[in-house]
Amino acid sequence: MSEIQRPGALYQQVAAAIREAILSGEFEPDSLLPSEAQLMARYGVSRPTVRNAIAALRAEGLIDVRHGKGSFVRSSGQPVLTIERRISRTSEGKFVMPNGDIWQEAEEPSTYRTHTTKDTGRLLQLGEEEALFGCDRLLTDPGTGTRAMHRTLIPFEVADGILMLAEEPCKRPAAIYRWLTEDGHKLTWTETVRARMPLPDERATLQLPDATPILHVARVTHDTDDRPLFLEELRFGADRAELAYRITADKQPARRARA
Template sequence: MPPKNTQPKYRQIADYLREGILDGTFPAGQPLPSEEALAKQFGVTRPTVRQGLTELRASGLVEAIMGRGTFARSPHNRPSFTYPRGVRRSPDGQYTKADGIRWNDAEEPTATRTDAPLALADLLRIPPGEPLFTYDALQTADQGRLRQLHRTYVPFSVLLGTKYEETPPPPAPQLYNALAELGHELHFTEYVRTRMPLPDQAQALRLADGVPLLHVLRVTLTAADKPLALEEFHLPGHNLELAFRL
């Protein structure tokens, strides 16, 4: 008698579909069995089926298309979106983002005062607790198909003795040109990792359960490598790739 499968039912469903996608039983681009059919096959409820599908969506093996169903994806498929990273400087000295994407703010970002937490203070090379100007924005593009959370931090100490000592500077990317006007020659370093979203981040980015985030930190530095500002980006991690020109 074969050993009894003791894995949770949602994991059994995920394993069954994963094996079928990888061996060609469910060809890439073709619809998978419906939630109703899988629920009947495994003797479970539809929420259990969805939990199994969520596991595959997080690994990029399935894609849900509104009104059409869930489709198999090849593990070799490229993500739906490629997001070029970096900052360019035009011949007239203006700094612009390299992605060429027109991001729209859901609401106009306003500056708030926060104190630098230890991890960000380390990247900015300032004492923990130093005050920062902070901007938060939920941004969308491509008629809402692309979404990102974007936060900008500027230490008060960077702005001492400048016109922005009393009036907050603009958020990034306009911030780059404001810093250049203060006489800084800029360059940038990015740090990229993945993690699971917090509940409010998942809601803002419309992420299904089990889908990870791409967490990007961009530090703006002077020619002498002194940090001037830091940006934090949270992006969906299941259908997006980042491209860097080296």
Template sequence: MPPKNTQPKYRQIADYLREGILNGTFPAGQPLPSEEVLAKQFGVTRPTVRQGLTELRASGLVEAIMGRGTFARSPHGRPSLTRPRGVRRTPEARYVEADGIRWTDAEPPVATRTDAPMALAVLLRVPPGEPMVTYDALQTADQGRLRQLHRTYVPFSVLIDTKYEEEAPPPAPELYTALADLGHELHFTEYVRTRMPLPDQAQALRLPEGVPVLQVLRVTLAEADKPLALEEFHLPGDELELSFRL
């Protein structure tokens, strides 16, 4: 006689659905059994079923679509979008993103002053608290289907003895041309990690519950690997992968 399952009912439901999603019983993109069906199958109320589904949403395995139901999301599926990473210089001496996507700012970015936090100060090799010119932008492409949050940081110390002591430099990618015009030979390093989004980031990127963001930190460097600027990208972590040519 098999041992009795002593797990709470909501967790039994979550385990049942999780196993079905992982083994393909419930294919990605297809609706899961309804709350009513699961409630009858496990002999529970619908709020108990919802508790089990909430656990799966938090792990990114299901997505609830208003008016349509709850759908499986497979962790093994190929993403729908691959974005090459990098910066290239055109024959016209312009710097463009390797992915070729034409991004539009939701609102014109405005320069603000911020102080370098410890983590970014280390990458920029400036003292913590050094003032920086900062731009924030929500950017969209493909009629709003693609979205990213983009922040540009330029330490004040980089701008000393340049015309940008009196006027703010432009945000990236126009910033690259501005730095090159100051005589710098530019190259770039990127750092990528995942984390769960803050509430305002999830809202801006329209992320379902349980979906992480990809955080990309791009450092613009000059000769002798001297950091000149830093950009922070937050990208949706579902249906997206990044590719790097080595």
């Protein structure tokens, strides 16, 4: 039917035509696209060409394909969960992590011993192969069903100096903050945000659809003298959740966190 000519490969022309139809609203969100056979007839191309075009649209995250049913326009719905990254002190001096208490633990935390990598070593200002306590949690938000992977990494040498950490290194972070604060430490945090495609085990654990990146937040808790105490990592699918920060103007210029 609708003949197409211009840009590059056939399957790209087909993909561009479908993409345009989706973005222009011709195909509404959650609606069923024509089947492969119908697209073959519509554009006069073979099935591999149609499938190639569909694969391109899947990689862009524009459509979802369900075996035996068909291709559906992905509802470009914004994230339903906003994760606020702010630490507040209540009037009684207790620490609260906003959205830190919305999470429920989906499984029992698993603890282990590991060591720094090049990446975690840099964040903790340690060398490589330094011994660490590790604690992994699988979290869920019961309201939205969003899942997240949480990891706490505490250097041995830090835990050795702080009794509670040596005894119970796998407490929930909010409890650790409270401990340390009541012990006189004045804490600050530095967060690094990255995005990347999930590894297969992350895809499975977080139950992610196609072409869904994960957001990876690394939070380093610093002691009074800016010495890094420990590291938390939070990973979740960027389709369901977003991060929110509140920034206020400081009195003094920022130190550079990195060269």
